[in-house]
């Protein structure tokens with residue numbers, strides 16, 4: 001799967017920001033702020049500053065955020081949504097609440113995903129944030145999506161509501177129920193001691209078959225904190241739908257140096273390549289951690305009707321004639337290997353597996369923490385996806 005920004009995104013960004021993403025102005029006016037945002041997001045010592053400050057209230061930061069971070073983050077919804085909608089048609093209408101919506105990243109990402117599948121369901125979107133400036137930009141984004149021809153939201157097919165609410169006042173300030181609650185790159189901005197209590201209070205906002213999707217940056221601290229939240233929610237009766245096929249505590253938390261993240265290939269747009277070049281950063285792939293949870297007991301494996309599913313959780317690596325990777329399945333995380341001499345037509349898909357791919361792996365030789373893929377083992381890569389309303393998968 002190689003992700004790409006949809007062509008309409010460029011028109012939306014121009015309308016909302018007042019300049020073209022590939023213009024010199026976009027680059028020159030945002031580069032310094034992008035650098036400051038990057039160190040705020042990725043420098044562990046700056047985490048506290050980020051937690052306390054509504055930094056997106058600063059217009060210059062907000063524009064820089066849109067140009068660099070929204071443009072990449074919106075595509076990070078594709079894989080989780082693909083799994084959320086596996087073997088099903090999305091609810092009609094689709095009611096989404098985007099908590100910590102910023103300039104409307106979740107709205108753009110959802111529309112981008114729906115359109116990439118040709119799905120047009122009426123969308124009822126509520127964005128919540130504590131930054132007035134971010135909410136105003138999100139409103140502009142929504143209006144542009146509705147107004148501009150050739151964008152995914154035709155008149156009447158989308159209604160958007162933006163609320164100025166502090167997350168800590170949820171769910172009391174929202175009375176609705178949602179099919180999907182999104183929270184992207186926001187959990188790590190909440191004080192640690194309040195996160196778990198807050199997440200557990202989200203269940204009244206979910207429809208009976210609703211889902212909570214948490215997406216966080218792929219760096220060690222944010223990702224591990226997400227996994228801790230996952231474990232706490234699973235202990236409190238939530239079901240981990242994906243990416244895990246394992247409901248017990250996450251094995252990545254056993255060792256302080258481990259964490260778990262997806263990594264998607266993308267066509268890095270030319271404007272972002274230039275910004276990377278000038279700022280010394282490199283967004284060659286899209287990395288992020290996510291967890292999809294629900295209260296009704298459904299897992300991705302049960303939705304697909306498949307057993308023995310494994311999620312590749314490392315980059316595959318070659319060692320002395322063997323291809324190795326770590327995979328996490330119903331029995332937790334284990335090393336898998338295929339010796340070059342055992343390569344056969346039935347196990348050949350093993351060679352093509354990439355980080356976060358899903359596979360059925362059968363007929364392996366099992367040792368305590370190693371699964372050897374044998375000549376007659378069967379390996380099949382699984383690609384979950386939605387059923388279109390016309391019945392086509």
Ligand SMILES: C[S@@+](CC[C@H](N)C(=O)[O-])C[C@H]1O[C@@H](n2cnc3c(N)ncnc32)[C@H](O)[C@@H]1O
Pocket residue numbers: 054056069070073099100101102103105106128129130131134165166167168183184185186189190
């Ligand atoms: C890194 S931005 C993420 C924006 C967007 N979801 C994305 O992924 O691009 C974090 C957002 O969370 C919002 N936020 C942080 N703490 C909040 C709080 N206590 N209440 C409401 N919003 C909050 C910030 O204002 C900001 O818009």
